[in-house]
Amino acid sequence: MEVSYEGQTIGMSLNFLYEKTIHIHLSGTMREFDYLSPAFILRYALAVWGKENGVELIHEGGGRTNAADDSLYLFKKQFGKNTSFNFCVARQIWNKSVYQQLCEAMGTPIDSDYFPAYRSALSLEFN
Incomplete structure (x- = not known):
């Protein structure tokens, strides 16, 4: 799914x-367009497409952590207020040398509690 505004992509989901x-695997929006609610438009468009194509369930997945108060989980929970599914958050590093390079490029320690560690600085910037 893609959300465009004035010829620019402002949100996408895989x-x-x-x-x-x-299953919504990945989604993202451009912060400067939050006032247009691209995250909600993505989900609405996906629901419409799903209904037109016989889909019975849209699974949002979990949050960044397993915590019940995880902000990403709470955002996703808005779309299924009356449902709850088990989920887990995996922390698998498939290519350790590339992972280390990304951490070094972002100036973050590889053993950060945040996963993936190289995104911890970005998380602080956007939260």
């Missing part, structure tokens, strides 16, 4: 479809 279930 979703997986399996039988009658959509």
Whole structure:
């Protein structure tokens, strides 16, 4: 899914479809366009597409952590207030040398509690 405004992409999501279930895998928006609510537009467009194509469930996934008060989880929970599913957050590093390079480039310690560590500085900037 893609949300555009005045010819510029301001939000996108990568979703997986399996039988009658959509899983929202990755999504992101440009902060300077938050006033247009691109995250909500993405979900609305996905719901419309799903309904037109026989989808029965859209699975949002969990948050950045397993905590019940995780801000990403709470955002996603708005779309399924009456449902709850188990989820887990994986922390797998497939290419340690590239991961280390990314951490060094961002100036973050590789053993940060935030995962992936190289995004911890960005998280502080946007929160």
